[in-house]
Amino acid sequence: MIDFATSSAANVSWDLSELFVAPDDPRIEATLDRLNLDADEFVRAYRAKFAASRGPSATALCEALHRYEALQEVCARLGYFASLSYAADTTSDQNRHLAQHIEEALTSVRNKLLFFDLAWLALPDVSATRLINSPKLEAYKNYLKCARDMKPHTLSEPVEQVINDKDLTGLNAWSKLHTEYLAGLKFEVTQGGITKLLSQSEILVLMRHPDRSVRKHAHEVFFGTIKKHSQILTFIYDTRFQDHLVNMRLRQYTSPMQERHIANSVQPAAVDAMMLAVERNMPLAHRYFNLKARLLGLPKLEIYDQYAPVLEIKEKISYTDAGARIIQAMHKFSPEFANITQQFFEQSWIDADPRPGKRGGAFCAGVTPSVHPFILMSYNDDLRDVMTLAHELGHGLHDRLASEQTLLNYYPSLPIAETASVFAEMLTFEELLSGMSSDKNRLALLCAKIEDSFATVFRQTVLTRFEQLAYAARGEGRLTTERICDLWLHANAPYYGDSVSMTPGYEAGWSYIPHLINTPFYCYAYSFGQLLVLALYGMYRRVGAETFVPRYRALLAAGGSKTPAEIVAGIGMNIDDPDFWQVGFDELARFVGDAERLSGTVTAAASQPDAAHP
Numbered sequence: 001m002i003d004f005a006t007s008s009a010a011n012v013s014w015d016l017s018e019l020f021v022a023p024d025d026p027r028i029e030a031t032l033d034r035l036n037l038d039a040d041e042f043v044r045a046y047r048a049k050f051a052a053s054r055g056p057s058a059t060a061l062c063e064a065l066h067r068y069e070a071l072q073e074v075c076a077r078l079g080y081f082a083s084l085s086y087a088a089d090t091t092s093d094q095n096r097h098l099a100q101h102i103e104e105a106l107t108s109v110r111n112k113l114l115f116f117d118l119a120w121l122a123l124p125d126v127s128a129t130r131l132i133n134s135p136k137l138e139a140y141k142n143y144l145k146c147a148r149d150m151k152p153h154t155l156s157e158p159v160e161q162v163i164n165d166k167d168l169t170g171l172n173a174w175s176k177l178h179t180e181y182l183a184g185l186k187f188e189v190t191q192g193g194i195t196k197l198l199s200q201s202e203i204l205v206l207m208r209h210p211d212r213s214v215r216k217h218a219h220e221v222f223f224g225t226i227k228k229h230s231q232i233l234t235f236i237y238d239t240r241f242q243d244h245l246v247n248m249r250l251r252q253y254t255s256p257m258q259e260r261h262i263a264n265s266v267q268p269a270a271v272d273a274m275m276l277a278v279e280r281n282m283p284l285a286h287r288y289f290n291l292k293a294r295l296l297g298l299p300k301l302e303i304y305d306q307y308a309p310v311l312e313i314k315e316k317i318s319y320t321d322a323g324a325r326i327i328q329a330m331h332k333f334s335p336e337f338a339n340i341t342q343q344f345f346e347q348s349w350i351d352a353d354p355r356p357g358k359r360g361g362a363f364c365a366g367v368t369p370s371v372h373p374f375i376l377m378s379y380n381d382d383l384r385d386v387m388t389l390a391h392e393l394g395h396g397l398h399d400r401l402a403s404e405q406t407l408l409n410y411y412p413s414l415p416i417a418e419t420a421s422v423f424a425e426m427l428t429f430e431e432l433l434s435g436m437s438s439d440k441n442r443l444a445l446l447c448a449k450i451e452d453s454f455a456t457v458f459r460q461t462v463l464t465r466f467e468q469l470a471y472a473a474r475g476e477g478r479l480t481t482e483r484i485c486d487l488w489l490h491a492n493a494p495y496y497g498d499s500v501s502m503t504p505g506y507e508a509g510w511s512y513i514p515h516l517i518n519t520p521f522y523c524y525a526y527s528f529g530q531l532l533v534l535a536l537y538g539m540y541r542r543v544g545a546e547t548f549v550p551r552y553r554a555l556l557a558a559g560g561s562k563t564p565a566e567i568v569a570g571i572g573m574n575i576d577d578p579d580f581w582q583v584g585f586d587e588l589a590r591f592v593g594d595a596e597r598l599s600g601t602v603t604a605a606a607s608q609p610d611a612a613h614p
């Protein structure tokens with residue numbers, strides 16, 4: 001039977017009043033007016049100075065960067081208030097209008113400020129190098145250097161302004177349509193004579209139900225419903241892909257991934273080496289899927305079995321318990337980390353209530369160094385939700401530690417952005433594992449951890465391969481639903497191999513993944529982050545907390561002030577070494593080996609009653 005019980009996180013919602021009190025707060029308009037005046041003043045103060053042939057002095061540039069950060073700070077407060085309100089309830093007209101209004105207003109401000117970025121790019125190399133190396137600008141060195149990497153791909157100021165304006169009704173509108181359309185879909189699930197209309201996040205939970213018939217039904221309903229909307233979903237994806245290709249042509253990128261690599265400050269060779277390492281290790285995934293089929297008593301897994309709970313343990317963890325366990329895990333690692341994490345619960349920085357109309361998925365929004373982060377997720381009392389909560393709290397911790405940076409150095413680049421989140425999951429996992437009373441429960445938890453790591457390492461690389469295929473195909477012409485489905489299955493085939501059947505319906509698995517629409521090639525950063533964390537965790541186990549914690553803290557506190565390679569080098573690792581990636585797989589193989597060993601004892605003792613869970 002499907003359990004329609006309400007979540008223990010019902011009514012756990014965030015308090016955004018630190019930003020603004022409501023979508024109709026009059027301070028919003030007042031702040032926008034002030035921002036526009038300040039932006040005009042900034043233009044008057046610096047446009048001429050930067051147009052001079054030798055460029056500004058280091059002192060003038062430093063002062064300008066401070067003022068630029070102050071303006072960006074206000075933009076971030078307005079932008080985040082609108083987008084967070086919208087994420088919390090995408091069905092509210094008021095939120096929708098505010099999001100649209102703020103987006104338009106901020107685009108107009110950004111267009112005013114655009115000259116500043118462009119003037120920096122227009123400086124001759126000799127002047128730019130002089131400024132980058134000036135001791136007065138030491139704090140902005142990485143920012144200035146990375147910005148110059150965009151020079152060959154940046155267009156003239158009027159063209160950039162037109163692109164910004166047209167994106168409002170173009171790219172951004174398509175993204176929003178994708179979000180709203182999926183948030184509005186209802187999935188009609190019937191079980192035991194009861195029929196209910198579920199949201200996307202609610203039905204996806206059923207794909208992890210212990211009862212196979214429930215999972216199968218959820219799979220059929222979910223993909224059956226999605227496929228009814230394939231015309232519009234295909235149109236959105238096709239348009240998105242083509243938009244990206246047009247962008248690539250106009251900005252003279254050599255590949256659809258180049259823009260993301262530059263934004264991530266990583267070398268393409270490092271990403272290629274990582275993806276090849278992931279694919280080389282796919283037999284490890286097959287080995288685990290075969291074990292799981294055995295544990296579930298099935299000849300072979302169907303796609304809807306891949307996240308079934310092993311051994312039918314329906315462990316429910318309340319939201320309050322989850323928070324306590326995560327804080328406990330953090331405390332064993334570092335009391336400072338635990339204290340920071342605790343604040344999220346005490347001060348209503350988390351929205352965990354799984355209500356309809358709320359955006360799907362989970363995120364942590366690090367607003368600015370002067371404002372604390374906000375976390376959104378839908379907590380449904382599953383073990384997996386504990387991990388999602390730990391993940392987002394890891395992001396939150398990272399943001400808090402990086403708040404010693406100024407705004408332009410605050411946001412970590414994507415490959416580093418997933419480090420603290422995944423590391424927090426590892427700590428939480430070890431904490432939960434140590435509290436398990438039997439091999440049976442330990443095995444169940446270990447399997448959940450392996451599956452989660454696989455979803456991050458293998459699946460995100462699959463998604464990246466899918467994007468590569470889709471962009472190549474779109475280059476040849478308009479994409480049909482059938483074509484995208486084929487590419488999707490093709491990209492997934494090496495991961496599932498002969499061990500998991502890609503059940504009919506799954507070919508539409510691409511249609512609801514926000515990253516594919518919102519940020520092309522975002523996903524490889526997940527594989528990158530997970531493998532990096534597995535390597536870091538291995539180091540932590542080897543050298544102990546006393547040596548490791550200060551180094552790790554420094555890694556997080558660096559925020560976005562250095563490139564990923566520099567940040568990781570600070571802890572003694574080299575991501576440009578192709579062999580580096582194998583370290584993480586050795587840790588994963590250890591997990592799979594442990595699961596295999598435990599499955600032997602658990603299978604042998606299966607007829608014995610479980611003392612902890614009679």
Ligand SMILES: [Zn+2]
Nearest residue numbers: 391395418421
């Ligand atoms: Zn994350």
